[in-house]
Amino acid sequence: MRVLGIETSCDETAAAVYDSERGLLAHRLYSQVELHAEYGGVVPELASRDHIRKLLPIVDEVLSESNSGPDDIDGIAYTAGPGLIGALMVGTSFGRSLAWSWGKPAVAVHHMEGHLLAPMLEDNPPPFPFVALLVSGGHSQLVDVRGVGDYRLMGESVDDAAGEAFDKTAKLLDLPYPGGPALSSLAESGRPDRYRFPRPMTDRPGLDMSFSGLKTFALNTLKDAIAQHGDPLPEQIRADIALAFEQALVETLAIKCRRAIRESGHQRLILAGGVSANTRLRSHMREIMEKEQIEVRYPRLEFCTDNGAMIAYAGWQRLRKGAHENLSFRPKPRWPLNE
Ligand code: KG4
Ligand code: ZN
Numbered sequence: 001m002r003v004l005g006i007e008t009s010c011d012e013t014a015a016a017v018y019d020s021e022r023g024l025l026a027h028r029l030y031s032q033v034e035l036h037a038e039y040g041g042v043v044p045e046l047a048s049r050d051h052i053r054k055l056l057p058i059v060d061e062v063l064s065e066s067n068s069g070p071d072d073i074d075g076i077a078y079t080a081g082p083g084l085i086g087a088l089m090v091g092t093s094f095g096r097s098l099a100w101s102w103g104k105p106a107v108a109v110h111h112m113e114g115h116l117l118a119p120m121l122e123d124n125p126p127p128f129p130f131v132a133l134l135v136s137g138g139h140s141q142l143v144d145v146r147g148v149g150d151y152r153l154m155g156e157s158v159d160d161a162a163g164e165a166f167d168k169t170a171k172l173l174d175l176p177y178p179g180g181p182a183l184s185s186l187a188e189s190g191r192p193d194r195y196r197f198p199r200p201m202t203d204r205p206g207l208d209m210s211f212s213g214l215k216t217f218a219l220n221t222l223k224d225a226i227a228q229h230g231d232p233l234p235e236q237i238r239a240d241i242a243l244a245f246e247q248a249l250v251e252t253l254a255i256k257c258r259r260a261i262r263e264s265g266h267q268r269l270i271l272a273g274g275v276s277a278n279t280r281l282r283s284h285m286r287e288i289m290e291k292e293q294i295e296v297r298y299p300r301l302e303f304c305t306d307n308g309a310m311i312a313y314a315g316w317q318r319l320r321k322g323a324h325e326n327l328s329f330r331p332k333p334r335w336p337l338n339e
Contacts, residue, residue: 001074001320002066004098005312006059008091009083009111010137011035011042013054014308017066017073018316024121025066027309029302030054033178040177041167048086055094062308070102075324077315080108081332082138088331096329105324107315112139112337114310115272117148117317118299121309126268126297131260133253135281136273137163140253142207142260143337145270148317151338154260155207162249162275165211169218169245173238183242184278190243191236195221197248202255207263209256211249218245250281254288261294268295277304 002025007014016027032050036042063069078095081088092108099106116132119125131154134141140157160168163180170179175186197217200210218241225237257269269289275281276298289296303309 001316002068002072003312003316003319004059004062004068004073004076005109005308005310005315006055006076006078006091006095007111007114007306007308007311008051008055008087009079009081010087010306011047012306013051013058014306014311015055015058015062016308016312017062017068018309018312019066020316020320024309024312025068026062027307028058028061028065029307030058037177040171042084044084044086047084048090051087051090055090059098070104073102073104075099075105075107075315075319076102077107077109077311077319079111079114079311080329081111081335083111083331083333085331085333088333092329092331096325096327100327105319107318107323108325108329109311109314109318110335110337112136112141112273113151114314116143116145116151116270117314118272118303118307118310119270119297121299121303121313126270126295129264129266130268130270131257131264131266132270132272133257133260133276134273135162135253135271135275137161137167139273140209140211141337142256144260144264144266153336153338154263155209155256157209157211159210159212160215162209162211162253163273165214165249166275168215172215172218172222173242180275180278184246184280186239187242187246187280188239189236190239190241192243192247194240195244197221197244199248199252199255202252207256207260209252214245214248246278246280250278250284253281254285257285258288258292261289261292267293268297271296271298272304274305277301
């Protein structure tokens with residue numbers, strides 16, 4: 001079975017062709033980073049308009065790279081939510097219309113299910129069951145995964161998502177959008193233990209997370225540092241603060257993952273979503289979980305952040321079970337994973 005996947009939920013236009021026999025045949029991505037950079041964050045209307053401009057050429061490219069014509073494609077998968085409504089409408093209406101004109105089934109894919117299944121694109125996919133830590137710009141979730149479509153939410157962020165906390169704290173540090181990677185590279189030159197941030201919600205039981213306090217803590221730390229060192233802050237102090245923030249966030253996620261693993265009894269942890277591209281998170285999680293004899297897996301870097309391959313793969317998993325949507329399917333900006 002061969003599936004065309006389409007992703008337009010936020011600021012990346014992406015498409016891919018996945019073949020169940022041969023694996024990933026082609027994938028392309030166009031990032032809108034430059035478009036939104038001057039505004040310091042994603043401008044939804046600009047995102048939608050740019051998806052309209054870029055989607056058709058990108059789909060053309062993956063079709064020709066994979067030598068696929070309409071007859072070779074068995075179904076079309078598109079991200080239907082969660083995400084920005086205008087952006088989702090582009091991929092949904094495009095994917096749905098193309099499927100109709102080709103007489104093929106179309107499936108609506110949940111963006112976070114795409115992230116969750118992204119590690120399956122690797123040569124040696126992790127077997128079920130496992131705990132998945134999904135950390136993106138809009139979500140931080142711990143999910144008990146027993147199979148494709150069998151998801152139980154164990155805990156989630158009650159306020160800012162992990163990626164959102166990265167982005168907002170990066171802004172406070174005058175770093176460019178997208179903040180996560182920028183903050184992380186500034187933190188590389190930080191000196192450990194110069195500042196200490198709290199590990200929110202780790203002193204009480206439960207798997208929910210809260211990261212908005214870290215951003216506030218960063219703001220107060222910056223104010224104190226400016227009072228002490230002057231404005232603008234020396235680069236070294238900014239790096240020290242970035243490192244302290246990153247360490248706190250990563251260690252908090254690790255504490256929650258260890259709890260989730262113990263509660264589930266599973267032997268495997270999957271990291272996915274944009275923040276799983278974070279080097280410190282990947283290495284710290286491996287280190288902590290090794291002590292517990294827990295295997296840690298994450299997608300290759302380009303499949304941590306948004307991409308079309310994960311949507312094509314998740315779509316194939318649904319299509320092979322006979323799922324498809326009728327013409328009236330609407331994008332869902334909010335959409336719980338287990339629905
Ligand atoms: O999954 P994703 O590409 O889009 C959403 O579904 O939201 O995640 C984007 C988020 C952003 O908040 C971005 O700052 C963060 O992932 N991110 C990172 C890194 N790369 C992307 N955060 C920390 N370190 C990184 N290396
Ligand atoms: Zn995403």
